[in-house]
Every structure is written in C-alpha cells, then in structure tokens.
Amino acid sequence: MLTLAVFSLLLHFAIQASSPLDQVFHYIDEHQDDYVQRLKEWIAIQSESGNPTKREDVIRMMQVVGEMIKHLGGTVELTDVGNEEFADGKIIPLPPVVLGELGKDPNKTTVGIYGHVDVQPAKIEDGWSTDPYLLTEKDGNLYGRGSSDDKGPVLAWLHAIEAFQALNQELPVNLKFIFEGMEESGSKGLDELLKEKNETFLSNIDYIVISDSAWLSKKPALTYGTRGLCYFLVEVQCANQDLHSGLYGGTVHEAMTDLIALLDSLVNSTGYILIPGIDSDVMPLTDEERVLYEGIEFNLEAFKRTLDITELLHKTKEDVLLHRWRFPSLSIHGIEGAFSGPGAKTVIPAKVTGKFSIRLVPNMDPDKLSSQVTTYLHGVFAARGSPNRLRVALEYGSKAWVTNFTDKQYDAGRRAIRKVFGTEADLIREGGTIPVARTLQHTTQKSVMMLPIGGADDGIHSQNEKLSRNSYINGTKLLAAYIAEISQF
The missing domain is CATH 3.30.70.360 (Alpha-Beta Plaits)
Incomplete structure (x- = not known):
C-alpha cells in the first residue's frame, strides 16, 4: 500500500511530466477557492453604471481592475473619457477605460481582450433569494450581480494569465486589455476612444476576443454574430x-x-x-446557412418549460433560432x-x-x-x-454585427473547446446587441470572436444572476487553452 508521502511524490512527478497546458489546468483546479474569493470581492463593489449615486463605486472597480493587471506585470492607463450630463443638469465624470498591456514581443501574436465590470442595478427586494452584492455559493452556483455578466469572465482571463506566470511559463502571446465601466449604460465615450487609439494602442493587435455572452445550452459555443x-x-x-x-x-x-x-x-x-x-x-437565407442551425443543441420543450409557456411563435428548433438571431x-x-x-x-x-x-x-x-x-x-x-x-x-x-467564423481565430477557439470539454463547439449568434463587437471589428479591421463561458440559465440582467463554479473554473481553463492555441498563428 502506498504511503501518503509516496503518493504525493508520484503525483508531483506526474504533474511535472504532463504538458505545460495540463499543468496550467491543474494549477487552476488547485486555486479555484482563491478565484471564488476574488470574485466575491469584486461582486461586493456595487458598480451600477446607470446609477449616478454609485459612480464612485464604478470608478473604484476600474481602479481594482487596473491594479490587478499591474500585479500581473502589465502596464495600465486609466483613460479619461469625459463627463456625463443628466437631464437635471448634473455633470459627473464617466468612469475611466482601462487600457492595459502585457508583453511586447514582436515575434508573438498580440490578442486584444475586451470586457466590462459595470453591472445592472440589483436590490434584494427585487426578488433576489440572496443579497445580490454578497456572492453566495449554493448548489454549485455562484450567485451575485455581475457574476456572469461580466465580472466572472473578466476575472477568468486574469486568472488564466496568473496561472501561466505562477508556473514560470512564458506567456505565449502579447495581450492588450480594453475594460470599461459603462457597457450597461451605452458605453459612453468608448467608441470615440477606440477610434482615437486605432493608430496607436490598437494598431498592432492581431485578434480581438470578447467573453461577454453566453452558451445557448449546456454545450460550449462560439458566437459569431449579434443583432x-x-x-x-x-x-x-x-x-x-x-x-x-x-x-x-x-x-x-x-x-x-x-x-x-x-x-x-x-x-x-x-x-x-x-x-x-x-x-x-x-439578406435572403440560403440553404447552406440554414444547415448550420440543424446541428445546434437546443431543446424546444426545455426552453418552453423555462419560460413557463405552452407555445412559441414558431414550431421547429431551426425557425425559433432563426427568428431569435437571424x-x-x-x-x-x-x-x-x-x-x-x-x-x-x-x-x-x-x-x-x-x-x-x-x-x-x-x-x-x-x-x-x-x-x-x-x-x-x-x-x-x-x-x-x-x-x-x-x-x-x-x-x-x-447596427448588427456578424463575422467570418471560418478564420484562424475561430479555429483556435474550436480547438480550445475540444481541449477542455472534449466536444465540438456550437456556432451561434446572439439575439441581443453588443455594439462594441461591431465597433472593434469596424475600427480595427481585425478578427473579432466571442468566446463565452457563461451558461444559458445564468439570469443575466435578472434576479438571482449566477455563474456556476464549474463554468467559472473550466471557463478559466478554456481561456488559457485559447491563449495557447491562438499563439500558433
């Protein structure tokens, strides 16, 4: 029988013999409680961008994000984007946009990461089961405003980077960060800033990835369009x-x-x-495009049960998805x-x-x-x-946004999903609107991909918003795998 000491030694050697990315995955698993604690600290900051009385909280949230990028060894600019004027004449500062950079190796691919850390309003009297600003873990889910949209995904990116560094692994790509605090209130000032920075900060970015969306079902997905x-x-x-x-x-x-x-x-x-x-x-729907919808995992009966309705406007899965997205x-x-x-x-x-x-x-x-x-x-x-x-x-x-899902970045995304989840990704669109995707693609003329980690039932913008612990931790692994895969191009 193996003693505990011998078992620990064998486990140590097994980890050392595994691939660098597998070591990153193991590190992420071992530190998941730390990641949950950090998310709890972020959720506690009531960064409601639409509430002028919470503007200082939003600004503090941007400062916290900037400090974490600095802790990872990056450089950060908290970029002023002006003021916001209200109907009563009151003028308050807009929260700064965090522009961060980590790595400047000209021989490496440079990836731009967009995210936001402001949230929709939330009060327990709105019908929440728990305090929306006290992260609560229940039945494997992490409940709190912003857990899925978008503080959890932003933290997942930073934790993935931290895992590479903790193992003394060289980060295989250069990274640039664009994190804002007004996404839930129209991204005021962001479009102008991106256009202004296109010839400087954005000029050497090769690919742009966004994790501000969700899967359609329990199957991992890549999003290539929004309305x-x-x-x-x-x-x-x-x-x-x-x-x-x-x-x-x-x-x-x-x-x-x-x-x-x-x-x-x-x-x-x-x-x-x-x-x-x-x-x-x-644009008329082609037969080739319609085929794309046939393989997507989506259960109509489960969808109706979730909404507590007996009938939809359309009868088939394909028609429901087409009228939801297309x-x-x-x-x-x-x-x-x-x-x-x-x-x-x-x-x-x-x-x-x-x-x-x-x-x-x-x-x-x-x-x-x-x-x-x-x-x-x-x-x-x-x-x-x-x-x-x-x-x-x-x-x-x-305007709507749509991109070419056959380019190299989507190939990297699909390979990363296979690596972490052992399945093929669904290629989906979003029925909602995420204007920054089109702005970034139109401004930079670079590939933009949405790489979500949240679930379809996360309740974003609603009561009891949550992110499952499994999605949070495996999502962190997915983003690490994407970094490894996109570095090959």
Missing part, C-alpha cells in the same frame, strides 16, 4: 393636462386610444412586422404617462409615450429604419383623422 437595436418613442398629446373621464370622456380625441392603435399597427399576432419595406435589406423582431416595452398603479383612477392622460424596439440584422441601417418607421406611423395616424399631436423619435440605434 442590432433601434429604440423608438412614439408620443401622442391631446390636451395640456390630464382630464376627468366623467367630464371629458366622449368629447375629446383621447391620446391613449390613438397610441394603442399605433402600437397595435406595428406587429401582428404571429410576430410579423407590419412596417412596409422593413425586410428589404435582410431575422428582425419588434417588441413593445411600455407606455409612459398612463395610469399603472393599483386601484382605480378615472383619468384621461394628456400625453402618453409608447416605447418599442426593433432588433436589426446585418445590412439593416438604423437611419433608414427610422425613416421607414416614422413615415409608416404618421400614415397610420393620418388615416385615423385624429387632431392630436404626434411625435416619433429614434432614441438610439446600433
């Missing part, structure tokens, strides 16, 4: 103040009646968008100015504003779409013969 977004306001005003329905009902053209008719004219019960010409720029969609989000509280209130609102958005796909242009929407709604309104005042406005718009 864009146009957010619209449609405002109808009938009077200069709210009116009593007993005194004025039946005598005025009510703003709410007009608005509901306008919103109802946008999309039918099957999800088909009724705005003429909206599909004119959507085709535009329109969603109505709310009405401002209408009575929405408990109880009864017999008011005719003087002015109401409807809010809706359209998810764009490649080739669709926000300015053209805005013109189509405005023309259409004014036509519907004119046909009603209402004397009320109508205003249609594009609040903001961003």
